[in-house]
Amino acid sequence: MKVIIQRSKASNVQINNKVYNSITNGLVVFSCFTENDTLEDINYIVKKIVNLRIFDDENGIMNKSILDVGGSILSISQFTLYADTKKGNRPSYIKALNGGEAIKLYDIFNTELNKSVPTVTGIFGADMLVSIQNDGPTTIIIDSHAK
Numbered sequence: 001m002k003v004i005i006q007r008s009k010a011s012n013v014q015i016n017n018k019v020y021n022s023i024t025n026g027l028v029v030f031s032c033f034t035e036n037d038t039l040e041d042i043n044y045i046v047k048k049i050v051n052l053r054i055f056d057d058e059n060g061i062m063n064k065s066i067l068d069v070g071g072s073i074l075s076i077s078q079f080t081l082y083a084d085t086k087k088g089n090r091p092s093y094i095k096a097l098n099g100g101e102a103i104k105l106y107d108i109f110n111t112e113l114n115k116s117v118p119t120v121t122g123i124f125g126a127d128m129l130v131s132i133q134n135d136g137p138t139t140i141i142i143d144s145h146a147k
């Protein structure tokens with residue numbers, strides 16, 4: 001499982017030219033699943049996300065988690081995170097888990113996130129327009145297979 005996390009002041013996801021979901025202070029999380037991902041991978045990533053100290057404290061130091069600041073999460077599925085660009089100029093997405101299996105893990109992932117932090121999503125597999133006001137900018141990549 002791989003995620004990209006961006007600290008955000010305000011973000012939204014549009015589907016069919018309409019805002020589907022939005023957050024103010026919080027995180028935008030792009031996620032992708034690969035073969036052999038399990039509940040253990042999801043739990044590892046969720047624990048990392050909710051405890052990452054990437055929000056500023058009173059002294060402007062990144063020392064607070066999303067739990068500390070009372071933020072929310074906009075979670076977006078993004079199969080392109082497992083793009084393989086080693087050969088040629090057209091990325092291969094063969095490492096991304098097929099949609100039927102990935103949506104099950106994506107739903108579990110969001111349920112687990114929502115147990116700790118209010119979490120809203122896009123629509124799995126939809127053509128989405130994601131607008132992010134990246135705060136910092138702060139962007140973190142976590143791969144459960146690189147722990």
